Amino acid sequence: MGSIQEAVSITEERVKGVEENDTVYVAVGLNAEKNKKLLHWTTHKFSGNSICLLHIHQPDLVNSFSKAETNVFEYEPKDHATKAFQEHGSQTVHELLDKYILTLVPAGVQASKLLIEKDDIEKGIIEAIAQHNIRCLVMGAAADRHKMGVDSENTPGIVTAPVVLMLDSNTEAKQSEKIKSELIPDVLKYLDSSDMEETENGNSRCSLNAEWSFNSVIARTKLTDLLVHEDDEELQNWRAKEISCRKEVEVQLAREKQDVQEMKNQRDKIICELQMVQDQSSTLRNQMLESKCMVTELEEKIISAVDLLISFKEKRDKLRIEHANAVRKVEVLRKFGEVDTTSSYVVEFPAFSFMEINEATQDFDQSWKIGEGRYGSVYKGLLRNMPVAIKMLPSYGCQNQLEFQHQVEVLSRVRHPNLLTLIGSCAESKSLVYEYLNNGSLESHLACKDRTPLPWQIRISIATDICSALIFLQSSKPCIIHGNLKPSKVLLDANFVAKLGDLGIPSLVQHSMDSADTGTVVCNNSHKHLAYVDPECLVTGKFTPESDVYSFGIILLQLLTGRPLSGLVRDMKCALEMENLKTVLDFSAGEWPLHQTTQLAYLALRCCEKTWLNRPDLVSEIWSVLKPFRTICIDRRQELTSKKLQRAPSHFVCPIVQEVMEDPYIAADGFTYEEEAIRGWLDSGHNTSPMTNLKLEHTDLVPNYALHNAILEWQQL
Numbered sequence: 001m002g003s004i005q006e007a008v009s010i011t012e013e014r015v016k017g018v019e020e021n022d023t024v025y026v027a028v029g030l031n032a033e034k035n036k037k038l039l040h041w042t043t044h045k046f047s048g049n050s051i052c053l054l055h056i057h058q059p060d061l062v063n064s065f066s067k068a069e070t071n072v073f074e075y076e077p078k079d080h081a082t083k084a085f086q087e088h089g090s091q092t093v094h095e096l097l098d099k100y101i102l103t104l105v106p107a108g109v110q111a112s113k114l115l116i117e118k119d120d121i122e123k124g125i126i127e128a129i130a131q132h133n134i135r136c137l138v139m140g141a142a143a144d145r146h147k148m149g150v151d152s153e154n155t156p157g158i159v160t161a162p163v164v165l166m167l168d169s170n171t172e173a174k175q176s177e178k179i180k181s182e183l184i185p186d187v188l189k190y191l192d193s194s195d196m197e198e199t200e201n202g203n204s205r206c207s208l209n210a211e212w213s214f215n216s217v218i219a220r221t222k223l224t225d226l227l228v229h230e231d232d233e234e235l236q237n238w239r240a241k242e243i244s245c246r247k248e249v250e251v252q253l254a255r256e257k258q259d260v261q262e263m264k265n266q267r268d269k270i271i272c273e274l275q276m277v278q279d280q281s282s283t284l285r286n287q288m289l290e291s292k293c294m295v296t297e298l299e300e301k302i303i304s305a306v307d308l309l310i311s312f313k314e315k316r317d318k319l320r321i322e323h324a325n326a327v328r329k330v331e332v333l334r335k336f337g338e339v340d341t342t343s344s345y346v347v348e349f350p351a352f353s354f355m356e357i358n359e360a361t362q363d364f365d366q367s368w369k370i371g372e373g374r375y376g377s378v379y380k381g382l383l384r385n386m387p388v389a390i391k392m393l394p395s396y397g398c399q400n401q402l403e404f405q406h407q408v409e410v411l412s413r414v415r416h417p418n419l420l421t422l423i424g425s426c427a428e429s430k431s432l433v434y435e436y437l438n439n440g441s442l443e444s445h446l447a448c449k450d451r452t453p454l455p456w457q458i459r460i461s462i463a464t465d466i467c468s469a470l471i472f473l474q475s476s477k478p479c480i481i482h483g484n485l486k487p488s489k490v491l492l493d494a495n496f497v498a499k500l501g502d503l504g505i506p507s508l509v510q511h512s513m514d515s516a517d518t519g520t521v522v523c524n525n526s527h528k529h530l531a532y533v534d535p536e537c538l539v540t541g542k543f544t545p546e547s548d549v550y551s552f553g554i555i556l557l558q559l560l561t562g563r564p565l566s567g568l569v570r571d572m573k574c575a576l577e578m579e580n581l582k583t584v585l586d587f588s589a590g591e592w593p594l595h596q597t598t599q600l601a602y603l604a605l606r607c608c609e610k611t612w613l614n615r616p617d618l619v620s621e622i623w624s625v626l627k628p629f630r631t632i633c634i635d636r637r638q639e640l641t642s643k644k645l646q647r648a649p650s651h652f653v654c655p656i657v658q659e660v661m662e663d664p665y666i667a668a669d670g671f672t673y674e675e676e677a678i679r680g681w682l683d684s685g686h687n688t689s690p691m692t693n694l695k696l697e698h699t700d701l702v703p704n705y706a707l708h709n710a711i712l713e714w715q716q717l
């Protein structure tokens with residue numbers, strides 16, 4: 001390939017070879033003045049030929065402008081703006097080319113335009129040559145015309161002479177690459193270099209690509225506009241239009257930017273609010289969980305409260321029933337005159353369950369069994385921490401639990417220091433719960449089974465104890481008959497104080513067997529105890545107060561003689577008739593005071609009279625004989641019980657302070673206490689019995705004058 005100079009000369013030669021029907025392509029740039037002159041030259045040189053205006057439009061100039069502003073336009077609207085800008089540029093070029101065409105038409109030139117969009121002008125021209133089979137292309141001359149050697153004088157009005165490029169469509173066009181690289185470039189680049197030369201005053205072409213930006217576009221446009229015929233009104237208008245357009249775009253961009261910023265702010269605000277809502281939501285969720293837990297807890301509490309309420313209601317109903325029954329019982333008892341209506345209080349009588357009885361006797365363990373009589377077995381037991389004796393009555397008979405409970409409660413109210421205390425009962429199992437006396441029965445002492453024989457003083461004091469109890473029973477209203485008095489029913493406490501047990505049992509059991517018979521006690525004559533039974537009772541079948549006197553007489557004879565029952569009365573009678581009492585007296589009891597003992601022997605025989613009318617009166621005759629013995633007997637009893645506590649009768653001792661009482665008072669539980677002690681107990685907030693631990697019906701205290709006198713009497717002895 002040759003130099004540019006050679007290419008120009010070749011082109012000159014070929015101008016002449018342009019056919020009339022050939023289209024002459026004129027490469028036009030943006031410089032209107034130059035374009036005008038170039039067109040003028042071309043129409044002059046190629047008159048008769050049709051002319052096509054070729055313009056390489058560079059959209060990338062606008063793109064580079066947008067790329068340079070990337071940090072500003074981060075949002076979609078920039079694409080719209082760029083697009084609008086591009087479209088506007090393309091349209092403007094079209095309009096410009098159309099204006100050129102309009103200038104050519106009056107001169108009879110057939111003109112057209114070819115607009116090719118290409119970022120690179122060289123490539124654009126090469127593409128145009130190849131695609132449109134261009135044979136003749138006219139371009140403005142290079143700025144450095146001195147290199148080209150073109151005579152400018154032949155082309156007046158134009159700074160440099162145009163270049164005519166003649167191309168053979170079959171050969172040269174196909175070798176467009178070669179043309180591009182070696183021949184065409186310098187010529188083509190003129191289009192831009194000339195622009196650049198004028199706008200940037202000779203700066204290198206590189207700046208076009210490297211420093212192209214929105215500002216340079218504006219600057220270039222302005223400079224171009226200034227340099228290219230400022231008086232050209234159309235261009236001025238076009239420039240003004242473009243400037244206003246640009247301003248509009250700028251304003252729109254600024255607005256969009258502001259919008260974007262506002263949207264960003266809104267987004268940040270929404271994110272902030274969202275965060276807050278999320279925080280609130282998690283807090284609410286936690287609160288909901290807590291609430292759920294609380295609800296569950298409360299539900300459980302409500303359920304247990306309801307359960308409690310139900311059980312309280314049941315208890316209340318039960319208590320109401322019990323209260324109604326109690327009222328009914330009181331009414332019944334009042335009717336029969338069995339209750340002392342003058343009494344200001346009612347002693348609470350505990351009713352035990354069968355479970356408790358069962359537990360107390362270790363499931364009725366045989367080792368806990370004390371004995372067995374006609375009316376059932378007796379067990380030792382530990383009930384509510386108290387040692388007790390439990391009598392299991394036979395379950396036969398039609399007596400119902402309520403009747404049983406009534407009768408037992410009546411019996412429990414009969415209290416005396418020489419009567420075994422009935423602590424409570426179990427209607428379910430028909431059992432009676434007594435205080436437990438650990439010194440055995442008189443029967444066992446008289447039999448001397450593993451025991452030291454009782455001294456005569458103790459024997460006589462036992463007789464006085466029995467007499468005291470019988471006087472109490474017979475003086476009760478109504479009169480109470482023991483009906484089964486015998487040594488096994490005389491129990492001894494640690495101080496050898498005698499207490500009568502099983503009071504009213506025959507009556508209770510007989511009621512069970514024959515509830516219709518309520519007034520009398522029927523004698524059961526089928527056993528060995530008959531020796532103690534009033535012979536009249538054996539005939540009539542009915543017990544009387546004198547029946548107990550008869551039994552007492554037999555016991556007294558036993559105490560004096562220690563002999564078996566058989567022939568006991570007869571032997572004593574004989575001994576007295578023989579005035580030889582000593583022959584029958586039990587000297588294992590010590591040296592009996594003979595004179596007083598003879599008195600007792602006569603008294604005992606009188607008690608054993610077959611006819612009740614011949615028997616002595618308990619108070620006026622029996623007690624008067626026994627009373628003088630008390631001093632001697634009590635002293636002896638005290639000797640036997642060394643401890644101070646044991647010397648005093650147990651019922652003289654306050655259960656709380658364990659000392660002989662000075663001011664004995666009866667509490668609602670029926671027990672007698674030292675006044676100061678029981679008041680202290682109640683004042684300290686207790687409302688239960690110190691003995692039974694059961695709730696007291698009231699806290700009233702009644703002075704026990706009888707006991708007080710007895711204590712005084714005992715103390716004076």
Ligand SMILES: Nc1ncnc2c1ncn2[C@@H]1O[C@H](COP(=O)(O)OP(=O)(O)OP(=O)(O)O)[C@@H](O)[C@H]1O
Nearest residue numbers: 370371372373374375378389434435436437441488
């Ligand atoms: N509260 C008690 N404390 C200590 N032992 C007692 C108590 N009650 C009864 N006993 C003992 O139990 C034994 C049996 O007594 P229970 O009254 O059942 O029969 P009994 O008196 O021998 O004959 P029956 O009752 O048939 O006339 C008594 O002999 C006595 O030793």
